[in-house]
Amino acid sequence: MNTKGFEAMPLMKSNHAFIAVLLVIAGLFSSTGAASADAGFDRFIADFRSKATAAGISSQTYKRVFRGMDPDPDTLRLMAKQSEFVKPVWDYLDSAVSEARVARGRELLKEYEPVLRQVESRYGVDREAVLAIWGMETNYGGFMGKHNVIRALATLAYAAPRRKSFWRKELLKALSIVQAGHVRFENMEGSWAGAMGHTQFMPTSWEAYAVDYDGDGRRDIWTSIPDALASTAYYLKKHGWQTGKTWxxxxxxxxxxxxxxxxxxxxxxxxxxxxxxxxxxxxxxxxxxxxxxxxxxxxxxxxxxxxxxxxxxxxxxxxxxxxxxxxxxxxxxxxIGGGGLAGDWSREYLPLSRSETAELQSELNRRGFNVGTADGRVGPATRRGIRAYQRARGLIPDGYASIVLLARIKMDG
The missing domain is CATH 1.10.530.10 (Lysozyme)
Incomplete structure (x- = not known):
């Protein structure tokens, strides 16, 4: 489960946040600044210990987990990475719903039929939806992430320019999961942002929704596929899934x-x-x-x-x-046997990057179609302005910001 703010579609960070992250990375990996940066991380770990103790983390667990730990360089790199261009939805779907992923899903539907049937009966969540999330999140367990979750979260809690309280809360919960014996620290692998296991739960989501389906006393979403599938179904149920209805x-x-x-x-x-x-x-x-x-x-x-x-x-x-x-x-x-989409994507209608969206907003404002501040984000005001422009020019007023629309507006002069 990707944490909010780290969605499947790329998100933009502020320029200030980007610069701050680059400075952190430069300090960590420059030959002259490495010792200072490591010392800063060490101070963070030492200072964080009081919060962990207050949360019930034992001294033994804390020492064992953090002994010799340094920041995760891949987490820092990915945290700072900018995605200026948004991936078109059709490219995303081509990859996410590939023929190979569909075929593997059908195989697993048969292989895990008893478990999926029982999970569906217990939680009222359709089995194919649970399988699809498993497929989307980790390609059915094919890749659950290569980062130690506690190291990644400690890195984010220390170096992230935003949401430090969020990362620190997740770090505390990850420590409690290890201390309770649900997974060994060495096996607690996940994404660079701390999402874990077959269906990528953040630690706090694990606490709220993970279940011990196989009855071994552990809520193990890393090695127990039944636990992971049941946990996903329980999550969907608690958020209002309507049994037997489609999406x-x-x-x-x-x-x-x-x-x-x-x-x-x-x-x-x-x-x-x-x-x-x-x-x-x-x-x-x-x-x-x-x-x-x-x-x-x-x-x-x-x-x-x-x-x-x-x-x-x-x-x-x-x-x-x-x-x-x-x-x-x-x-x-x-x-479950359905076919592809009936409609075609007009692939020349590429979505706009953040900077291109700001340019579109400025062009609309200049022509009297007021959309407010040119902030590069498409919200209700921008969509209203686009529709007003489209109606004025005899275009279909769908409110969609595309590279074709931007070119048309610029041609208007």
Whole structure:
């Protein structure tokens, strides 16, 4: 489970934060600053001990875990890495829902059928959704991360320019997991940001949602696949999963569609969307017309459209990225025999980088389509401004910020 702020789609950090991180890294790895930087980390570990003691961590555990530890250089490098260009949703889906991942999911659906059936019965979460998250997070356990979780979290708690209280809370919880014997310190591997095990729980999420499915007294999401699958199902259940219902439907919009309804907020029943002329892409009817849904167009009118139900937003509680939740839902459908998406992505409509979005906002403001501060983030005001510009120019008012739209606005002069 990717921690909030570290989603499947790349996020931008502030320039100040970036510079601060680079300075930390330069200090850690320059020949003249290494001793000073290591001393700073050592001081952090020494000072943090009182917080650990107050949280119930024994002196023996603390000494054993931190003996000889230095900052994780990969964590520092990845923390500072900038992703100026956002990965298009179609590229993300091509990788996330590959034929190899679908085929492996179908094999595991059979292999773990008894466990998945029991987990589904106990928690009311559809087995294919649990499998899809396992596939998305670690490729079904193929890669669970190569970082020692406590070392990574200690590095972030020491050096991260933001959210230090968050990282320190996660570090304390990771220490308590080791002390309680759920996993050996040496085996506590995960991502550079501290997400752990087959389905990538942060330590505090592990505390709240991990379960001992196999009854061995340990909530072991690292080596016990049944524990990991059951823990994921329990997480989804506690966040409102609706048993036996899908995540959403791919749909086709009528030519006369009112795109003001595609605002990621308007909720109608499926029968209400039908009255607006929206139809399922496969031509079938909606099985439960009274279900509520929100229309989502990840690439605007140039790509497929979806009516998203409650379970889609439950998946987003696992990772708050539209592309991630869409990939989990689509992968789960493919695992149980569903086909590919019916609609095509118009791949020339590339999403904008942060700097390009700020340029788009400035251009809209200059032309009287006020979107507020040009901060590089597409929010409601920016989408309203885009729609107003599109209507004024006779374009489909989908509110989608693309490289094609930016070029069109700049051509206006």
């Amino acid at each position: 959403g439907y791919e749909v086709v919009l009528p030519r006369s569609f009112d795109y003001r309804l595609a605002n990621d907020d308007t909720k109608l029943t499926l029968s209400g969307w039908t009255k607006q002329g929206v139809r399922r892409a496969n031509g079938r009817g909606f099985p439960r017309p009274s279900d509520n849904a929100i229309l989502v167009m990840p690439a605007g009118a140039s790509g497929p459209a979806f009516l998203m139900l409650r379970n889609f937003y439950v998946i987003k509680r696992y990772n708050n990225a539209t592309a991630y939740a869409l990939a989990v839902g689509h992968l789960s459908d493919r695992i």
